[in-house]
Amino acid sequence: MNRKYVALATFGAGCFWDPQRIFDQVEGIHGTWVGYTGGTKKNPTYEEVCHTNTGHAEVVHMEFDPTIVTYETLLDIFWEVHDPTQVNRQGPDVGTQYRSCIFTHDPYQENAARVSKAAKVASGKYEAPIVTTIEPAPTFWEAEDYHQKYKERLDIRSWMSDIFMKRKKK
Template identity: 55%
Template sequence: MKATFGMGCFWCSEDIFRRTKGVKSTAVGYMGGSLENPTYEQVCTDRTGHAEVVQVEYDPAVLPYEQLLDIFWNNHDPTTLNRQGPDVGVQYRSAVFFHDAEQEAAARKAKERLGQSGRFKNKVVTEVTEASKFWKPEDYHQQYYEKCGLRPHY
């Protein structure tokens, strides 16, 4: 199965999911914008409307979608609009891009539950949107932290 999340820098997001049991593969890319086949430089202008995302292929028998949602909620701030830490722009927004009705229902329910939990002082602003075309960036972005020997800033 496939799941897609926008939670700030896609390099950090990919690293988090790659280390999770039940994840078969990950890929970083862009989703939710208006430009066909955008480049990293175009997305960084904050004018294409794309979010930096990680697309996760997972085994639901090992890793239920709800657990992926827990990882998503616990590894970024879903209350900041178009920002995660030092990264600012629409491409860094908090977003769940659902691939079917079950994912949509689970994401909306989890968002509502999180909003009512009192965990955050501010409102949860995560966008829950149907998945659209997934655009892969230049190859050097895939598994970036592993290739560079860096540690993510999460």
């Protein structure tokens, strides 16, 4: 990996297992980690994030080479892998930790995220309002080892990754 061209991206799109599996398949992604960010508790555990008011979201955090894959492409994938109109939930998973959020690492990403969100709103694709928040990235807290590459390790397929892979092949 050429460290000269490494950037960070952090997205909350519901339960972090599916987005991690999808982003891992993207050329130019050097590594992904699931974890927690956006809350007040330092170094939270999964149990704390799920059962107390830490304010954290489940996120996938990644290193990528912007000369191979652009941040805008990552945003496009982010919008595809979840429903950005659901408030504090994705599918059967309910709670503030499952909210739709983009955590930006610099002014370029913040602008790109706002432009991307505005384009999605203007597209008319969604009947309900987009509730995705765009915030500066605070400290990322890596989740416990058993969450890392969870669906990949157990070879669990999901509706989300199946849909993404079908679209990717077209």
